Every structure is written in C-alpha cells, then in structure tokens.
Amino acid sequence: MFGKVLVANRGEIAVRIIRALREMGIGSVAVYSDADRESLHARLADEAYHVGPAPATESYLKIEGLIEVARRSGAEAVHPGYGFLAESAPFARAVERAGLVWIGPHPEAIEAMGSKVESRRIMKEAGVPMVPGTEGEISSVEEVRAFGEKHGYPVAVKASAGGGGKGFAVAESEGAAEDAYGRARREGEAYFGDGSVYVERYLAGPRHIEIQVVRDKHGNAAHLGERDCSIQRRHQKLLEECPSPAIDPAMREEMGRAAVAAADAVDYDNVGTVEFLVEGDEFFFLEMNTRVQVEHPVTEEVTGIDVVQTSVRVAAGEKLPFAQDDVAWRGHSIEVRLNAEDAANNFAPSPGTVTVYEEPGGPGVRVDSSLREPGVVPESYDPLFAKLIVRGSDRPDALRRLRRALTEFRVEGIATTLPFFEAILDDEVFVKGAYTTGFVAERMEGLKMEPHSIGATADGAEEKTAREVEVEVNGKLFRVKVYGDEAGGGSAPVGSGAPQRRGKGGSAKRPAVSEGTVAAPMQGTIVKVFVEEGQEVSVDEPVCLLEAMKMESEIRAQKDGVVSEVLVEAGQAVRPGDALVVLE
The missing domain is CATH 2.40.50.100 (RNA polymerase II/Efflux pump adaptor protein, barrel-sandwich hybrid domain)
Structure with missing residues (x-):
C-alpha cells in the first residue's frame, strides 16, 4: 500500500479523499491556488503546496506543476478526484512516466471512453444498448438536418469529448439545427479542446440512471447498483438517490450486467460509472465516467462499500475484497448538491463569502463539504461547495430525514440551492418518484421558493440583502429576517412577530442601468x-x-x-x- 498520496484537486472532493486516506493510514498531500490558500482541504492534509494563481489553467490544470509537487513531497501515487484532470489521459501518462501510480483507470480506457464517438463504437460491439446516432463525428449542419429528417426531431448534438452537460445542444426542429451544431462545437472546443461532434436521437423524457462499477487489475468486476440522477438543470445534476424509484431488481441486474460488460470491453481497472438513459422498460448507453462521481456517497450509504478507498486499493494492485454476490442494498439514500447558485433566479451563479455556515447532524445525516465554518466559495471554480446526504430505512423515511436536515442547514452570505430542495419536497411529482430529466423545466414555475434578497431597483437605489437575527420577546425566542445594505445599515424586521424561517443566503447588489x-x-x-x-x-x-x-x-x-x-x-x-x- 502507498505511504503518501497527492490529491490533485480541491474543494469537497479533495476533503473526501484526504479523509479516506487518513482512515487507511496513508499520508496526504494537497495542492492549493491563491484562491484556496485558506481552504479546508489545504488545512486538513498532512502537507499542502502552492501551485499557482486562481485561474485553474494556471494552477490545478498545470500538469508539470502537479508532478513537481508529487516529486517534492515524496508522494507515491496521485488521486485526481473528479473534474479538472480526472479524465485526462495525458495527465495519467505523465504520472506514470514520473514513476508514480495513477489512482484511476489506465490511460487507454480514459481515451476510449472519453471520446463519445469511440465509446459508442466500443459499446455497440460489446452488445450494450445504444440510442440511435451517427457512427462517427459529423462535419456540417447539413448532416444534423439529414439525421433529423431520418429519425425525427428533436435531436441532440454532442461534443465527442463532452461531459457534465457541456458540449450538448438540442435541436427541436430543422430551423434550430444550425444553432445547436454551432453551440456544441463551440463548447466542445472551449471546455475540452475538441470541437468534433456527433448526433443522437434525443429522448425527451427519460430517467438518467447510472451504474457504479469497479474492476480490479486482475479482471475481477462487480457493479454496486444504480443511482437516479434525473433531477437536473442544464444537464447538470442537482439531486441523486439510490436505489432509483423507477428501477426494479430485474432491471438493476440487467443494467448492471451491461455496465460490467462496458468495463470489460476496455479492460477497465478502477472505479467508474456507466450512465444510461431509461425510457419505459428500455435503457440506452449514454457515456462512461472514468473517475469517482460527485454522487458516489449514496452508493456508499446503501451498500456499505467505501468507493474512494476501493479506488485506492485497486490502484495499489489489490484484488476486489468482494464479489458480485456479496453486494447488497439496504435502505435508501438521497444526496442534494449545495451550489453557490440562486435557484430562484434561474440558478444564476452566486460566488462570494459565506458569512454563516451551520451543518445539520443527527442519525442518517452526512455532509461532504469544502467548508466547516464561514469561508469563501471562489468564483474561479465549480459552484458546488457541499453535499448533504441522508439515509433512511426506505424512500419515505429518507425524504423525512432530508426535510429535517434541510431545515437545520444554514448558509448565509451567498445564494444557494437549498431553497430549491426545500421546495421540491412539497412537489407531488418528486415525492411520488415519478420525475424525469425534464422535471426542472416542467415544474420550476410551480415551486415556491423564497427569494434571497429584495432585488435590484429600477431607480438606482441600493439593493437590500437579508440576514437573520434572533430576538427575545416576553421570554420567547424569535428568528426574523432583517434587510439592509451591504454595510449592514438600515433594517426592518420581516413580519409582525411570527417566527421566520432561517435565511438561506443573500445576493450581491447590482448597479441599476438605464433602459435599453x-x-x-x-x-x-x-x-x-x-x-x-x-x-x-x-x-x-x-x-x-x-x-x-x-x-x-x-x-x-x-x-x-x-x-x-x-x-x-x-x-x-x-x-x-x-x-x-x-x-x-
């Protein structure tokens, strides 16, 4: 086993990996940018090294700098987490050339599954069900229109190297084909350095179901069941649960076999996730993520298997400590992603300083976070700063526990997605588990979410932000919201003495502008x-x-x-x- 591992990431996933390493008796090395100098992951690690300015291209994405830190620190392996360079075959190769161990699948598997065109070809040969699509990349908008004419609209134009909702555009009609083609190519080039795209039939109302797989270097493989990731906005996941309300044990096993077949097809050798779209009793391969997923905790809660520690053990050459027959699913787990986004304002980004941060606790409640006290959510990186994970004996029990935990979670200073999750717990479609990937688009207007601030005024007056204060009246404690400017001047309690709900953050003021x-x-x-x-x-x-x-x-x-x-x-x-x- 390794003596020391470099964690080539930041935020909550870096914290998660550092904690897993400590439980295994392995030393941890963190890296941090200027923006993360006071970050939790840098403070928790046994050692921490500065790698550059805030922009990721000058710090967390600099392969040479990360390799140099590994050498200086004496690390024997590198864990990339998710995002940044986690699915970079060049980084994996650079790690191996430096005489270090890459805690992830071998570079050829990353390349094969990172290309949507190549992965479709491989999966088709492996007998994994596929959504109808082009056999290879396309080079003109006319090919999009020809596909749409043959298979019908809407169609999806996807960047070959895309993922996480980037490089993905939908053409609802022939007239929208040019815009979709251009957007997918532009995002593919901007985010992944590859503007090649292909076309698939677009499933308008599917479930997004993924299967966690793990395969060691000795050819032993197993799946850990499904996660339902259908609650999304702009193809970015917001909530995940295990097991899925829509999948029965028979379909789970069928999808699990397909996922293991996908891993076998590329001689996979670590943890990974095979994603599917499910419509009715059919499922279709979407993509394979060759890394640990953001939502891995719900699988851990239900199976009792530590996904992160398993990734480290497999990379060290150990055999899987369990077989497929040993995997069991007990209870129900739900994860919600706390993003620095104003859910009531079309999920607009809201980076900044968190002035109040209080996590929930109690039975069946877990928080994976980049914070443990007030701090900063930098504008330079992904808006995700924490994940709330709950576990119950069944789905209704987990929903009750989630509702309770949300009322305890207090984040102020920035807008967050907390109000969105509180709102969907009152939505009948979500509570019944009958949602699809279209849930947010279809149900958003009906969700009741409290705005985070009064909002910008048209006459140039300063915007007021909300903060919570506690007052005692006749021996009874009340929590009320007070509105004031950013300096805290001027305030007026909301309501007339009735207890108020805890605030979930505020938004920065916006200067007024003239009409036009x-x-x-x-x-x-x-x-x-x-x-x-x-x-x-x-x-x-x-x-x-x-x-x-x-x-x-x-x-x-x-x-x-x-x-x-x-x-x-x-x-x-x-x-x-x-x-x-x-x-x-």
Whole structure:
C-alpha cells in the first residue's frame, strides 16, 4: 500500500479523499491556488503546496506543476478526484512516466471512453444498448438536418469529448439545427479542446440512471447498483438517490450486467460509472465516467462499500475484497448538491463569502463539504461547495430525514440551492418518484421558493440583502429576517412577530442601468458577442454569451432596438450590473 498520496484537486472532493486516506493510514498531500490558500482541504492534509494563481489553467490544470509537487513531497501515487484532470489521459501518462501510480483507470480506457464517438463504437460491439446516432463525428449542419429528417426531431448534438452537460445542444426542429451544431462545437472546443461532434436521437423524457462499477487489475468486476440522477438543470445534476424509484431488481441486474460488460470491453481497472438513459422498460448507453462521481456517497450509504478507498486499493494492485454476490442494498439514500447558485433566479451563479455556515447532524445525516465554518466559495471554480446526504430505512423515511436536515442547514452570505430542495419536497411529482430529466423545466414555475434578497431597483437605489437575527420577546425566542445594505445599515424586521424561517443566503447588489442597456446579471467572462453596432435586435434575442462558474448563459435583449454601442469583447471579465450592449 502507498505511504503518501497527492490529491490533485480541491474543494469537497479533495476533503473526501484526504479523509479516506487518513482512515487507511496513508499520508496526504494537497495542492492549493491563491484562491484556496485558506481552504479546508489545504488545512486538513498532512502537507499542502502552492501551485499557482486562481485561474485553474494556471494552477490545478498545470500538469508539470502537479508532478513537481508529487516529486517534492515524496508522494507515491496521485488521486485526481473528479473534474479538472480526472479524465485526462495525458495527465495519467505523465504520472506514470514520473514513476508514480495513477489512482484511476489506465490511460487507454480514459481515451476510449472519453471520446463519445469511440465509446459508442466500443459499446455497440460489446452488445450494450445504444440510442440511435451517427457512427462517427459529423462535419456540417447539413448532416444534423439529414439525421433529423431520418429519425425525427428533436435531436441532440454532442461534443465527442463532452461531459457534465457541456458540449450538448438540442435541436427541436430543422430551423434550430444550425444553432445547436454551432453551440456544441463551440463548447466542445472551449471546455475540452475538441470541437468534433456527433448526433443522437434525443429522448425527451427519460430517467438518467447510472451504474457504479469497479474492476480490479486482475479482471475481477462487480457493479454496486444504480443511482437516479434525473433531477437536473442544464444537464447538470442537482439531486441523486439510490436505489432509483423507477428501477426494479430485474432491471438493476440487467443494467448492471451491461455496465460490467462496458468495463470489460476496455479492460477497465478502477472505479467508474456507466450512465444510461431509461425510457419505459428500455435503457440506452449514454457515456462512461472514468473517475469517482460527485454522487458516489449514496452508493456508499446503501451498500456499505467505501468507493474512494476501493479506488485506492485497486490502484495499489489489490484484488476486489468482494464479489458480485456479496453486494447488497439496504435502505435508501438521497444526496442534494449545495451550489453557490440562486435557484430562484434561474440558478444564476452566486460566488462570494459565506458569512454563516451551520451543518445539520443527527442519525442518517452526512455532509461532504469544502467548508466547516464561514469561508469563501471562489468564483474561479465549480459552484458546488457541499453535499448533504441522508439515509433512511426506505424512500419515505429518507425524504423525512432530508426535510429535517434541510431545515437545520444554514448558509448565509451567498445564494444557494437549498431553497430549491426545500421546495421540491412539497412537489407531488418528486415525492411520488415519478420525475424525469425534464422535471426542472416542467415544474420550476410551480415551486415556491423564497427569494434571497429584495432585488435590484429600477431607480438606482441600493439593493437590500437579508440576514437573520434572533430576538427575545416576553421570554420567547424569535428568528426574523432583517434587510439592509451591504454595510449592514438600515433594517426592518420581516413580519409582525411570527417566527421566520432561517435565511438561506443573500445576493450581491447590482448597479441599476438605464433602459435599453443590456447588463451583466452576474460576474463572469464574456465568451462571445453576437451583435455589432448598427444591428437590429428583437426582444429576447441573445446579444452575448457569458461564462460564470463553468456555466454558459446567453444574455438577451430586453426590448426591440438597434445596437448603438458594444461595450465588451470576448475574453473580457465583467461584474454584476456592468453594461454590455446599449440599444436605442
């Protein structure tokens, strides 16, 4: 077994791996950027090394710098976690060339499953069910239209190297084919350095079900059952549960066999996840993630198998300590992702300083977090900062426990997804377990979520933010919300003495802008400008593409008009309220 392991990641997954290593008696080495100097993962590790400025391209994505830290620290292996370089075959090879052990599958498996085109070919040969799609990459929008004419619309255009909802666009009709083709290619190039795309039949209302697999270097393999990941927004998962409300034991075994066959087909040799789309009693291969997943805790809670420790043991050459017949599923587990996003404002990114942070506890409650006290959720990285995982004897029990834990979880200073999860627990479709991947789009308007702040005013007045205070009246304790500016001046309790619910965060103020000015709704970087001076635009027409916390958002015109000024360009950083385009 290893004596010391470098954790080439940050945030909650780095914390999770460091804790697993400590339980195994293995030393841990963390890396941190300027933005993460005071981070929990850097404080928890046995050793921590600075690797560069905040931008990931200058720190967490610098292969040479990470290898140098491994050498300096005396680490014997590297665990990449998820995201960043976790599915980078070049990084895996660089680790091996340096005489270190890569805690993940061999580079050839990463390459084979990282290419959506190649993985489809391999899975088809292995007999894994496939959604109808092109055999290889396409090179023109005409090929998208030809596929749509043959198979019908909608169709999905996907980046070959895509994943996590990036490089994915849907053409609902022939007229939307050009936009979908361009968006998928652009995101594939921007996020993965590969603009090649292919086309698949788009399943409008499927479940997104994934199977956790593990295969050692001796050819022993097993699956650990399914996770239902259908609650998503913009193809990014928000909630996962195990087992799925829609899968019976017979389908679980059938999907499990298909997942193991997928792992066998590429001689896989670590933990991984095979993702499927399920429609009725049919399932179709979607992709394979060649790493530990964000949602692995729900599998751990139900099976009792530590997925992270298993990945380390397999990489060290140990045989699987269990066979398929040893795997059992007991109870029900649900995970919700706490993102720095304003769920009531179309999940707009909300990075910043967390002023209050209190985790829930009690039986069946687990929190995997990048925080253990007030701190910062940096704008430079993914918005996920914590995961709340609950376990119950069955799904209704787990839902009751989730409701209780959510009321105890207190995060202030930023907007978060906590109100969204509180709201869906009152949604009959979710409670019945009858949801699909279309849940958020179909049910969002009906969800009752308390806004995080009063909101920007049209007359230029400063926006007020909410904070919670405790007051005692006649010997009884009340918690009330107080609104004030960012300096804390001015306040007015909400309500007339009745107890208020705990606040779940606030949002930064946004400077008011004049009518006709299209302003940035959030902090981020301009990816593309769609308009030029003198161009006529219509209401709701996109004028810019803005990226914030790994999410692209189209910024749209609020009225018809003619562009009189374009104030930004691609690559430019903007803050909330900055003017982007002026219309007359």
